[in-house]
Amino acid sequence: MKVALIHATTTALKPIEEAFRKVAPEVELLHFMDTHLLTMIEESGSLTPEIARRFSKSVSLAAEARPDCIQLTCSAFNPLTAILQPLCRVKMFRSDEAMLDEALEYNRIGLISTVRETPEALINYLQARQPNCAIESVVDPGIIHLLFEGKKEEHDERVRRMVAEMDGKVDVIVLSQYSMAHVANQVTPNTPILVAPEATAKRCFQYILQK
Missing domain, CATH: 3.40.50.1860 (Rossmann fold)
Structure with missing residues (x-):
């Protein structure tokens, strides 16, 4: 069992790892991190096409690892799941x-x-x-x-x-x-x-x- 986690900040790592250790320690966690995404959204104030394209690269990498599902951990990027899910065969969950x-x-x-x-x-x-x-x-x-x-x-x-x-x-x-x-x-x-x-x-x- 594998879950691919997509992060935009390192601060999400410890909380989600601790949660999985408590709930399902047998699940292997695969981390995909792009901290520049947070900077981009703070500078733009919205989810721009450039952000969507960059975020989609993390989703593609995560999907290529063939996890059972992909889990976001940053709320600001959740709206992109509706855009990218039809392009991805792996189930994607919003962070929240x-x-x-x-x-x-x-x-x-x-x-x-x-x-x-x-x-x-x-x-x-x-x-x-x-x-x-x-x-x-x-x-x-x-x-x-x-x-x-x-x-x-x-x-x-x-x-x-x-x-x-x-x-x-x-x-x-x-x-x-x-x-x-x-x-x-x-x-x-x-x-x-x-x-x-x-x-x-x-x-x-x-x-x-x-x-």
Whole structure:
């Protein structure tokens, strides 16, 4: 059993590896990384044709490895799955779909993000499946780069502030990036918190078993 993981940032590696070790340690993980993609989307503010073409190269490489499925780990690039899936014989999963499907069990959903472009991708997914769902979004753009600079505590504190700001205003809080998943263990809000890595690993494993 093999899962190909497509990353746009190194901060996604540890969370998803830990999740698979917990959920399905027998699955072999194949990593495909292009960190320049994050820079490109931050500079452009949207998914440009150039980004789509570059991202498609990672998808092609992943598919050539003949995995059981391909799993994205960066939310900002999720809309590209709808474009690229028809061109790829291997099943592709968005980074957040398993988590967001859980979020749709609640009426009021709060999104916390550290990349400016992420909320739109998540909101589009949620509204496509449940048009009347109520969504609140809080973004602290670019603080994911604090992790690259070794400023983990500052990053975590700013995420904790967003959780505190959202707590009680919604029925569930979604930590949008894999890089934030560890912060869920640092807070005790009254509102339930969802993170993507473990839900993602479970979704992939279930898919493989049902093939």
